[in-house]
Structures are given as C-alpha cells and as structure tokens.
C-alpha cells in the first residue's frame with residue numbers, strides 16, 4: 001500500500017488524485033460543484049404536500065321551522 005503522507009487523495013467524485021489543494025478533497029472545482037449539487041439535490045427534494053381539499057361547501061344550514 002502506498003502510504004505516502006503527501007500523496008494526493010482520490011477525488012470522491014471522479015476518483016482522480018486531488019492534486020489541487022484548494023479544491024480538496026476534490027480534484028477540481030467542477031467535481032466540487034458536482035458534490036454540491038448532490039447535496040442541494042437532497043435538500044431540494046420537494047415534499048409532496050397533500051392537496052388538502054377542505055370541502056366546506058354544500059353545507060346547508062337547516063332552517064328552523
């Protein structure tokens with residue numbers, strides 16, 4: 001196993017060595033954006049709001065006689 005302390009880590013997105021320290025742990029800004037989009041994708045999962053049909057019509061008041 002190559003246990004070089006200075007070895008670039010593999011990009012979690014594409015698997016390429018993340019040589020750019022500024023973009024770590026990703027290899028490039030592009031892969032960083034992809035990872036970010038994944039997170040946003042999770043957040044933006046729109047919950048299905050149940051269409052609350054409040055049926056308050058056809059409510060006739062019974063007239064007292």
Ligand SMILES: [Zn+2]
Nearest residue numbers: 011014027031
């Ligand atoms: Zn990458």
